[in-house]
Amino acid sequence: MLRFKPFIQGLLILSCSFIVQADIKITENKDNSGNSKPSLMLLKVYQPNKLNLIDEHWVWSEKLDGVRAYWNGSKLLTRSGNIIYAPRLVFAGIA
Numbered sequence: 001m002l003r004f005k006p007f008i009q010g011l012l013i014l015s016c017s018f019i020v021q022a023d024i025k026i027t028e029n030k031d032n033s034g035n036s037k038p039s040l041m042l043l044k045v046y047q048p049n050k051l052n053l054i055d056e057h058w059v060w061s062e063k064l065d066g067v068r069a070y071w072n073g074s075k076l077l078t079r080s081g082n083i084i085y086a087p088r089l090v091f092a093g094i095a
Contacts, residue, residue, distance in 0.1 A: 071094050076091070
């Protein structure tokens with residue numbers, strides 16, 4: 001069991017969820033080429049000693065690999081405004 005201890009510790013570190021402040025007002029901006037890109041808040045590590053907010057204003061997110069995306073009601077976008085072309089099955093779950 002001891003030989004797996006570093007591996008398990010690594011998994012725990014990788015799977016740690018961070019608490020972030022949810023940006024309730026999300027708007028879309030235009031980049032230099034005129035493409036629409038969402039104005040999203042970047043994720044930050046939860047520091048309870050620095051914050052005093054109500055629970056409903058907080059979300060948690062686990063991300064081990066891949067890309068975060070924003071659904072604007074019709075398109076799935078990256079933070080930089082690029083469209084993510086995903087299978088219809090993905091959109092069926094969020095539309």
